[in-house]
Amino acid sequence: MKPPRKPAAAPDPRQQAMGLLVRREQSRSELARKLKVKGAEPASVEAVLDDLQSRGFQDDDRFAQSLARTRAAAGYGPQRIRAELGTHAIEPGQIQAALDACEVDWDERACEVLARRYAARDVADPGKRNKALAFLLRRGFDLGSARAAIASLRTGPGAGSAADEDLGSG
Numbered sequence: 001m002k003p004p005r006k007p008a009a010a011p012d013p014r015q016q017a018m019g020l021l022v023r024r025e026q027s028r029s030e031l032a033r034k035l036k037v038k039g040a041e042p043a044s045v046e047a048v049l050d051d052l053q054s055r056g057f058q059d060d061d062r063f064a065q066s067l068a069r070t071r072a073a074a075g076y077g078p079q080r081i082r083a084e085l086g087t088h089a090i091e092p093g094q095i096q097a098a099l100d101a102c103e104v105d106w107d108e109r110a111c112e113v114l115a116r117r118y119a120a121r122d123v124a125d126p127g128k129r130n131k132a133l134a135f136l137l138r139r140g141f142d143l144g145s146a147r148a149a150i151a152s153l154r155t156g157p158g159a160g161s162a163a164d165e166d167l168g169s170g
Helices: 013-023 028-037 042-054 060-073 078-087 092-102 106-117 120-124 126-138 143-155 161-167
Strands: none
Touching: 013 028, 013 042, 028 042, 060 078, 060 092, 078 092, 106 126, 106 143, 120 126, 120 143, 126 143
């Protein structure tokens, strides 16, 4: 018979934080929340996060840029990305810097996202056109980008601004 196993000592907050950061970038607020859920004392969590930040292991700017690039590549628009970064307690200036660092033409990205989901014949129908518009708005594109994408899809390459005359109120 094997001797009973000794329960493993719970890793300290620094080890837990490093384990989380090894997997992917994390925001400071996200790390703090996860460490507190695992039972770490709030004072020790703040000390650990300050140390990790000073050593460059945790950086909210880097986290924001990583998340913005990932979401933009997945077909999300700037409004949705901005909202998601806000839930991570990222400051508005950091959010704007992260979106700028993406170097994405959001109108072009809206066209790409729309073209993957809808065909030109689909957006010729007013009902489907409204659904396409709502789809792009839910993905986080602004109304102007969404309308331009629909107009571009309807008329093909080289669409002008006159193509969205019947996109009126959506």
